[in-house]
Amino acid sequence: MKPSHLSLRILAAGPGLGFALLFACTQPPSSEEALERAEAAINADSMLADVAALADDAMRGRAPGTPGDQMARAYLARRLGEMGIEPAGDDGGWEQSFDIVAVTAAPPPEWTFEAGAKRLALADHADFIASSGVQSEAAEIAGAEPVFVGYGIAAPEYQWDDWKGTDVTGKVLVMLNNDPDWNDALFAGNRRLYYGRWTYKYEVAAQRGAVAAIIIHTTPSAGYGWNVVQTSWSGEQVELPAEGEPRTQVKGWVTEDAARRLFELGGHDLAKLVESARSRDFRPVALGITTSLRLANTVSRNTSANVLGRIPGSDLAASAEHVVYSAHFDHLGDGGEDPADPIYNGALDNASGVGQVLAIAGALAKSPTRRSILFAFVTAEESGLLGSAYYARHPTIPPGRMVANINLDGGNIWGRTRDVSSIGLGSSSLDSVVEAGAARQGRRVEPDAFPDRGFFYRSDQFNFAKIGVPAIYLDTGTGFVDRPEGWGREQIEAWEATHYHQVSDEVTDEWNWDGMVDDARLALYCGVIVGNAPTIPTWNPGNEFEATRQRALAELK
Numbered sequence: 149m150k151p152s153h154l155s156l157r158i159l160a161a162g163p164g165l166g167f168a169l170l171f172a173c174t175q176p177p178s179s180e181e182a183l184e185r186a187e188a189a190i191n192a193d194s195m196l197a198d199v200a201a202l203a204d205d206a207m208r209g210r211a212p213g214t215p216g217d218q219m220a221r222a223y224l225a226r227r228l229g230e231m232g233i234e235p236a237g238d239d240g241g242w243e244q245s246f247d248i249v250a251v252t253a254a255p256p257p258e259w260t261f262e263a264g265a266k267r268l269a270l271a272d273h274a275d276f277i278a279s280s281g282v283q284s285e286a287a288e289i290a291g292a293e294p295v296f297v298g299y300g301i302a303a304p305e306y307q308w309d310d311w312k313g314t315d316v317t318g319k320v321l322v323m324l325n326n327d328p329d330w331n332d333a334l335f336a337g338n339r340r341l342y343y344g345r346w347t348y349k350y351e352v353a354a355q356r357g358a359v360a361a362i363i364i365h366t367t368p369s370a371g372y373g374w375n376v377v378q379t380s381w382s383g384e385q386v387e388l389p390a391e392g393e394p395r396t397q398v399k400g401w402v403t404e405d406a407a408r409r410l411f412e413l414g415g416h417d418l419a420k421l422v423e424s425a426r427s428r429d430f431r432p433v434a435l436g437i438t439t440s441l442r443l444a445n446t447v448s449r450n451t452s453a454n455v456l457g458r459i460p461g462s463d464l465a466a467s468a469e470h471v472v473y474s475a476h477f478d479h480l481g482d483g484g485e486d487p488a489d490p491i492y493n494g495a496l497d498n499a500s501g502v503g504q505v506l507a508i509a510g511a512l513a514k515s516p517t518r519r520s521i522l523f524a525f526v527t528a529e530e531s532g533l534l535g536s537a538y539y540a541r542h543p544t545i546p547p548g549r550m551v552a553n554i555n556l557d558g559g560n561i562w563g564r565t566r567d568v569s570s571i572g573l574g575s576s577s578l579d580s581v582v583e584a585g586a587a588r589q590g591r592r593v594e595p596d597a598f599p600d601r602g603f604f605y606r607s608d609q610f611n612f613a614k615i616g617v618p619a620i621y622l623d624t625g626t627g628f629v630d631r632p633e634g635w636g637r638e639q640i641e642a643w644e645a646t647h648y649h650q651v652s653d654e655v656t657d658e659w660n661w662d663g664m665v666d667d668a669r670l671a672l673y674c675g676v677i678v679g680n681a682p683t684i685p686t687w688n689p690g691n692e693f694e695a696t697r698q699r700a701l702a703e704l705k
Contacts, residue, residue, distance in 0.1 A: 183676055186511035187669045192661035194510065195668070198227065199503040199559075200655050202477065203495035210494060211481030212386050212528040212535075213248055213450035220477050221455050224525050227506055228457040231513045236458035236522060236544060243453035246538045248528065250450060252384045253280040253287065253443040261294070261413055263437040268413045275406035276362075277381045280445045281354070281396040283389070287443040289398055292359050294320040294410070296433045298425030299327055300352055300361075301343045306335055307428060314432045317357035320398075320439060322407070323349050324425060325369035329600060340371075340602030347532065347605075350399050360398035360441075364407045371601030372648060377401050379492075379649045383483045386531035388538060389449075398441060413437055452478075454535045455525040456544065457509065461679070463518035470545050471679045472522045472553045472617070473508060473671070474536065474608050475501035476529030484651040495655045497648065498529070500559030504668040511672055517679025519551060526608055529557075530649075536608035540615045548700035551684040552578060553619040554671050555609035560663030562639050565625030567594045568670060572604045575693075576618040577685045578674070585673035589666055597626045597637065616697035618685040622671055624663065 201207075201223060208216035225235070225242035237243040255278045258269040270276045280287040298310040300323040308328070327335045327344035335341050342348050346363055353361035367373050381401060402410065404418075411418040414436040424430050455477070461467030479494025493499075502525060509523050522545065526535030543550070570582050573595040586593045596603055604610060609619035626636035647653045678685060687694040 179680070182515045183673065186515045186672060186676070189511040189514070190507045190665060190668045190672060192665055195500075195503040195507050195661065195664060196655075198506050199495060199499045202499035202502055203493040203655055205491050205493065209481040209492040210477060210479045211384070212452040212478050212531060213250060214481060216481070217452055217478065217527065221453055221527075224455040224477065224502070224506075228455075228509060228523065231510045233457040233459055233509055233513055233523065236456040237453070242455050242457065244456055244539065244542070244544065245451050245453040246542075247389050248450055248452050248534065249283045249387050249389050250384045250448045251280050251283055251387065252446040253278065254445070255441070255443055259439070259441050261410055261437050261439045263413045263415075266413055268409055270402065270406050270410070273378060273382070275403055277377055277401045278441065278443060279381050279385055279399045280443050281350070281360070281399045282445075283387065283447055285445055285447060287397040287445060289320060289360050289439060289441045291438050291440055292318060292320045293438055294322050294362070294414075294435045296322045296411075296416075296421055296425075296435060298430045298432070299324050299343070300349050301327060302352070303335070303343055308334070309428075310425070310430055310432070311356070312431045316353075316432065318359050320360040320362065321353045321358045322362045322364065322410075322435070323353070324422065325363050325365060326600070328426065330426065337599075339596070339599035340605070342602075342605050345602055345605050350396065354394040354396045357394070358396055360396050360400060362400040362402055364404060365401050366404050368600075371598065373645060374403055376649050379480065380530070384481070386528050386534065388534055398443065410437075411435065452527045452535070454527055454539055457523045459509075459512055459516050459521040461518050461520040462516045466518040467520045469519045469549050469551050469684065470522045471517070471519055471675045472524055472550050472612065473505050473675060474524040474526060474553060474555045474612070475505040476527065476535065476557065476608055477502050477525050478527040478530055478535070480530055480649060486651065489651050492649070492651050493654045495653050496558055496561060496643075497653055498557050499655075500561070500664065501556035504556045504559060504664065504671065507668050508672045508675065512675065515676075517676055519679040521675065521679060522550075529608055533608055533611055536611035540611040543615070546700070546704060547615040547617060548702075548704040550612065550617045552674075552678045553609050553612035553617045554674055555607055555612075555619060555621045556668075556671060557607040557621065558623065560624040560667055561659040561661070562624070562628060562636065562663060563631070563660040564629045564662045564666060565591065565636065566627040566629060567592050567625035568667065569594050569597050569623040569625055571596050571621035571623050572609075572619065574688065575691050576687045578618050578620050578678070581674050581677050581685070582620060582622070582670070585670045585677070588673065589670060591625070591666070594625065596623070597640075613693045614696070616693055616700040618687055618697070620671075620674055622667055624667070628663075
């Protein structure tokens with residue numbers, strides 16, 4: 149089916165007229181009243197109960213494959229069942245099970261580098277973090293040479309190639325975080341693309357035969373502090389089982405100061421090499437040093453599961469198509485260093501997103517749309533979007549039958565806003581749906597407030613986009629009602645610096661739920677519009693996911 153943009157042009161006419169005209173084409177006259185009733189069903193009290201339950205100490209941080217994970221899955225299944233939503237998982241049940249591999253690497257206290265008679269020892273945790281790239285009892289680097297490869301990017305569409313044909317087989321690659329961001333003509337300026345994500349850098353290092361990859365961390369280039377690297381990359385790392393793909397032995401991070409000392413060991417100046425990497429003429433630089441490292445790994449295998457529920461569409465002809473709501477329910481478990489409070493409760497990240505989607509599910513259960521609605525509560529997001537990656541590889545619905553994904557990852561805990569952030573704004577025709585819904589609330593839609601952090605590639609909508617599904621990722625606005633300019637950005641950045649991926653991410657009495665209610669109602673509106681519209685959303689021409697979408701639709705014919 150080749151969709152037109154009729155419905156989106158109607159929406160653009162305005163939040164009142166656009167809504168009425170669209171539903172005149174698709175639903176009986178009472179539809180706007182039904183939407184208003186559904187919106188009214190979303191309130192702070194209902195979300196608070198679910199968020200508090202999922203973030204409770206009893207669930208032990210909801211790490212995949214743990215008893216807390218099982219408790220969270222049972223809770224979600226029970227809540228969906230209470231709403232009258234039907235199971236949509238394996239064999240008629242609620243869960244889509246999959247195997248996971250947990251690898252816990254035990255690095256030595258020091259990682260040593262040598263240049264002739266000179267020796268540098270970097271301290272574990274303080275200077276470096278090393279994680280295993282293999283699912284075996286040991287990961288090892290033996291006398292390998294580190295090579296600085298700049299950003300490690302090969303992007304023909306931007307006429308950029310950091311490799312210049314250099315053979316890096318068996319080398320330890322040292323790479324800059326992020327992508328070239330100082331010129332709007334390069335890599336979309338300060339909007340981080342997939343080339344700037346750590347996942348891309350480790351993948352390309354493995355594909356080129358490197359034995360290890362080390363990313364140089366800075367807070368501006370990562371979008372978060374070194375403490376986040378420490379908590380996210382230490383301890384148990386959960387992966388999908390290896391399927392024969394290329395892998396490095398070690399995936400590492402170093403602080404900027406450690407990198408500076410490492411480069412000095414080989415007679416190089418970090419600042420000068422970083423500056424040289426800002427040019428298309430850059431070529432990899434062997435650092436003139438060698439290193440060895442052995443990680444003793446504890447490997448275990450377990451299972452986890454996504455939780456899936458479905459509301460059948462009210463129109464038999466349209467019900468094969470699905471709007472997919474997603475939110476990840478996992479977090480980091482109970483491995484905190486303080487024995488008095490070791491649990492990473494993950495209240496905002498992402499019990500709040502789950503609470504919003506549950507509220508939407510309860511509202512839509514009483515007001516189904518023409519198309520079916522799938523609720524996908526995915527796990528292992530914190531381990532690299534694994535639950536949604538598994539679902540994308542093993543979808544319960546053909547990708548061409550998924551008309552849109554609406555993902556909620558995090559909630560607004562600071563109050564009502566005059567705006568809403570749409571991550572990936574400008575990518576698809578869904579922009580008009582978000583804009584109409586926001587206008588209905590008296591709000592405006594803004595692009596990603598923190599474009600340098602690559603949020604579109606850091607949450608589960610990315611895996612839906614990778615199989616071609618147009619996606620919305622709504623995030624907290626920054627223009628808070630009755631607050632001075634800049635206050636919202638300050639609150640968000642302060643929260644990330646203090647609580648993101650820390651044991652302090654808990655529900656508190658200071659949370660203001662009004663903005664979260666608005667955002668959940670907006671996400672509901674988007675699902676209702678897409679679920680009832682006469683056409684389906686499309687990626688904008690030239691978008692990186694457009695060709696995949698066209699193939700997915702062609703496979704339905």
